[in-house]
Amino acid sequence: MGTSSTALDSPGDVTGERRHLTDLAYRLLGSVAEAEDAVQETYARWYALSPGRRGAVVNPAAWLTTVATRVCLDQLGSARARRERYVGEWIPEPLPDRTEWIGGRTADGPSDPADRITLDESVNMAFLVVLEAMTPAERVAFVLHDVFRYSFADIATMAGRTPAACRQLATSARRRLRAARTAPSRTPGQAALIRDFKEAWEAKDIDALVALLAPDATLVADGGGLVGAVLRPVEGAARIAEYLLFIATKAPALTLLQRTVNGTPGLVAQNGGRTVTVAAFDLSDDRVTRIWAVRNPEKLGAWQPGGHDGA
Structure with missing residues (x-):
């Protein structure tokens, strides 16, 4: 498993980070709409900085990923409360293939979320359903490390925890996956x-x-x-x-x-x-x-x- 991440030590134009941030937010939130909202909030916070403060950020990509992670953590906490009041079962929002996209619109105009979200085994519905059973902290540590390949030192900075705590959270998340016997993959037949x-x-x-x-x-x-x-x-x-x-x-x-x-x-x-x-x-x-x-x-x-x- 592994969706390519934006390296924390590589510079980049902030507008070029949108797909990476949406990839991350969808896997953390299980909702295209909520993911897009989280990414919009992340960019809003970036542009709310004064030009001087933006210029002082050594690695804008790392800053954006950190903010997006924290926005998603906040949303996950409130989402758990909302889903306790949800009528019936809650299932992650289904995502179409790029070639089968029918229509869509975001604040930026017509948009295909499949162009913003990489389709791989980490968006398999069985996998996302198990992610829903994790605590917000487990989900963040696991997705950032096992899917996006960030180091636990980097995750600690983004999540506001120690590297050891992040490692334990990811280990706990893997136990949940094994207990659910979920091995996200494409079945040939x-x-x-x-x-x-x-x-x-x-x-x-x-x-x-x-x-x-x-x-x-x-x-x-x-x-x-x-x-x-x-x-x-x-x-x-x-x-x-x-x-x-x-x-x-x-x-x-x-x-x-x-x-x-x-x-x-x-x-x-x-x-x-x-x-x-x-x-x-x-x-x-x-x-x-x-x-x-x-x-x-x-x-x-x-x-x-x-x-x-x-x-």
């Missing part, structure tokens, strides 16, 4: 399996769906209280297949599209040309083990025609 899953769902073939699901598979849906979605995980192949057929029967005009979701094959459900669900999958032994279905419209702006509005 995943595209074909997801295609078979899509066809079985469209055909309302419950036996085919059950055969494609692991017996102990889990489906988690995120409606955010804004649209209908199961509030608790659906467990077991038979129950998941029945739930999917219920959806197909309830929404006969639903169109399923195979798309890349967070760097791996997934499915997008559209109704009347609007994306209503984005589903990410995890596989094991050629069967689907987990499905994350994002239905919260506030998280689907990147998948809508006409703009990143989530409407």
Whole structure:
């Protein structure tokens, strides 16, 4: 694993740091919108410095990364409180592939977040979900060290902790990953399996769906209280297949599209040309083990025609 970082001892134009900062913020926050907000806040603080103070910063890239990390730490703390009040399950915001981007807009104008966020194994949905279970400090130490390859001495400066404490936090985070048995990677046969899953769902073939699901598979849906979605995980192949057929029967005009979701094959459900669900999958032994279905419209702006509005 490893998303290339901006070296702390190399100079650079601050505008050229935007992609690196957004890469970092998305992995720390699990939300494109929150990541963009964190990066905007980081630049706002930079430009709020007097010209003399900016000129005195020996390494602007390091300054920006440090500020972005601290902004994200603050957001993670408040996000944990918000998610305790969240209706149903919270799933990270799904990210489309650059070639499948439909439309988007930021404060700077039309924008493709896939051009700002590097798609690699560290944005795999299974990986991001485990990151959500970490404490903010664990998540920051782990992402900065294991994903972006910063030294613990550098992380200590950014996070306001000792190098030893940062090392312990990263070790604790790795234990969480091992306990979740999450090894983020691309599965060679995943595209074909997801295609078979899509066809079985469209055909309302419950036996085919059950055969494609692991017996102990889990489906988690995120409606955010804004649209209908199961509030608790659906467990077991038979129950998941029945739930999917219920959806197909309830929404006969639903169109399923195979798309890349967070760097791996997934499915997008559209109704009347609007994306209503984005589903990410995890596989094991050629069967689907987990499905994350994002239905919260506030998280689907990147998948809508006409703009990143989530409407």
